[in-house]
Amino acid sequence: MTPTPFGLSYLPETPSQTAGPYVHIGLIPSQAGFEIFRNNFSGDIAGADVEGQRIVIEGRIFDGAGHVTKDVLVETWQANAAGRYNHPADQQNKSLDQRFRGWARTGTDFNTGLYTIRTIKPGSVAGRKGRKAMAPHVNFWLASRGINIGLATRMYFGDEEAANSQDPVLNIIEQSERRQSLIATRSERDGAVVYTFDIHFQGDRETVFFDV
Amino acid sequence: MTPEAEFHQRDRDLHPPAYTPVYKTSVLRSPRIPLWSLQNSLSEVTGPAFSPDELGPLDNDLVLNYAKQGEPIGEQTIVHGYVLDGNGQPVSNTLVEVWQANAGGRYRHRNDTYIAPIDPNFGGCGRMLTDERGYYFFRTIKPGAYPFRNRVNSWRPAHIHFSVFGTGFAQRLITQMYFEGDPLIPHDSIIATIPDKSAADRLTAKLDLNASRPLECLAYRFDIVLRGRRQTLFENKLQGG
Numbered sequence: 001m002t003p004t005p006f007g008l009s010y011l012p013e014t015p016s017q018t019a020g021p022y023v024h025i026g027l028i029p030s031q032a033g034f035e036i037f038r039n040n041f042s043g044d045i046a047g048a049d050v051e052g053q054r055i056v057i058e059g060r061i062f063d064g065a066g067h068v069t070k071d072v073l074v075e076t077w078q079a080n081a082a083g084r085y086n087h088p089a090d091q092q093n094k095s096l097d098q099r100f101r102g103w104a105r106t107g108t109d110f111n112t113g114l115y116t117i118r119t120i121k122p123g124s125v126a127g128r129k130g131r132k133a134m135a136p137h138v139n140f141w142l143a144s145r146g147i148n149i150g151l152a153t154r155m156y157f158g159d160e161e162a163a164n165s166q167d168p169v170l171n172i173i174e175q176s177e178r179r180q181s182l183i184a185t186r187s188e189r190d191g192a193v194v195y196t197f198d199i200h201f202q203g204d205r206e207t208v209f210f211d212v
Numbered sequence: 213m214t215p216e217a218e219f220h221q222r223d224r225d226l227h228p229p230a231y232t233p234v235y236k237t238s239v240l241r242s243p244r245i246p247l248w249s250l251q252n253s254l255s256e257v258t259g260p261a262f263s264p265d266e267l268g269p270l271d272n273d274l275v276l277n278y279a280k281q282g283e284p285i286g287e288q289t290i291v292h293g294y295v296l297d298g299n300g301q302p303v304s305n306t307l308v309e310v311w312q313a314n315a316g317g318r319y320r321h322r323n324d325t326y327i328a329p330i331d332p333n334f335g336g337c338g339r340m341l342t343d344e345r346g347y348y349f350f351r352t353i354k355p356g357a358y359p360f361r362n363r364v365n366s367w368r369p370a371h372i373h374f375s376v377f378g379t380g381f382a383q384r385l386i387t388q389m390y391f392e393g394d395p396l397i398p399h400d401s402i403i404a405t406i407p408d409k410s411a412a413d414r415l416t417a418k419l420d421l422n423a424s425r426p427l428e429c430l431a432y433r434f435d436i437v438l439r440g441r442r443q444t445l446f447e448n449k450l451q452g453g
Binding site for chain 2: 010011012013014015016017018019020021022023024025026027029032033034036037038039063064065067069071075077079085086087089090092101102103110125126127128129134137139141143144145146147148149150151152154169172173178201202206207208209210211212
């Protein structure tokens with residue numbers, strides 16, 4: 001334990017290590033090429049009874065040389081359609097949908113590099129005390145070979161311009177053009193609403209990542 | 213959300229930085245612009261919870277959970293420990309997932325081409341929930357060392373990958389556990405990404421003879437610490453409604 005002045009003692013956090021190239025074995029075994037668990041976690045979390053508008057979130061993740069990465073673990077965490085998280089720390093006076101956990105997990109495809117999340121569009125969530133409400137958003141967490149500590153970012157919705165312009169998190173990003181890296185583009189394909197959210201580790205379009 | 217629900221600031225000096233040329237793959241996968249510091253909102257203090265009925269009875273037994281015609285080859289080994297937070301409080305009912313190579317150092321993964329053979333009876337992954345004391349336990353086969361393409365002759369020490377959730381998404385952590393006494397530890401490029409020597413040392417599980425099973429298997433102890441919340445007031449408030 002790291003000694004601190006005045007006898008304060010907190011346990012130091014366990015250091016992170018890369019998830020490595022074979023992260024799929026543990027977290028997405030079907031992508032690694034085998035079936036082992038009776039129940040698997042997935043990127044399709046919009047079950048039949050879940051309330052809300054069905055959406056698809058998809059995109060690719062680019063490295064610093066502009067190459068598409070094909071081995072990245074993608075996890076998302078979001079509020080339900082009413083804008084409430086399924087967690088006891090969220091005491092907002094909004095309805096809870098017990099059929100919706102709000103967490104998804106997938107990997108970028110080994111061939112195409114595309115990741116796909118099938119979910120519902122979240123509602124807006126209360127901001128910190130004294131701040132405006134946060135625009136609808138999905139929290140992303142990325143881990144892979146070459147990532148030493150998981151990368152946190154957020155995806156906002158391109159068709160929520162008014163809410164985005166008031167969002168207390170987007171607005172702390174000093175360079176307004178960098179906010180665009182967090183905003184997904186809406187389109188429709190075969191009757192489905194698709195939000196395209198590409199992520200760039202580096203370069204002119206480097207995504208804003210957060211120290212949360 | 214009350215301020216008590218917030219997490220302590222992450223001490224980034226205990227972790228590897230994103231850009232570590234000793235581990236070549238990190239060079240093109242590390243953000244170049246500093247992370248934006250974000251005070252916790254509901255999006256960070258909340259996170260997914262999992263229930264026991266989502267897991268199968270053999271999910272934490274890597275010796276049996278993929279056994280087809282017999283048991284896997286190698287040293288049966290127990291790994292156990294506690295998941296605690298920075299305040300020393302147990303993190304109960306949290307999901308711990310593990311994955312690893314087999315006894316020969318080969319991963320059951322379509323992208324692994326190492327010469328060591330796949331073991332038909334070993335999958336190499338498991339998962340479990342901590343109990344109310346934050347305790348977890350699993351049985352496995354001790355993994356072998358294997359080479360990886362970093363330098364010309366880079367080898368990984370035997371290790372087990374761990375994924376842990378905690379109670380809020382800002383606690384999310386993936387790490388690796390090593391085995392006490394492994395001579396490859398001082399040569400490893402992945403451990404070398406951690407600048408703080410004492411932090412790196414905490415990733416080495418200790419031989420735990422008291423937890424071993426005589427004439428059956430050895431045991432290793434590996435405790436995991438996640439970020440603490442501002443205080444346990446959080447828990448009390450929840451229980452009190």
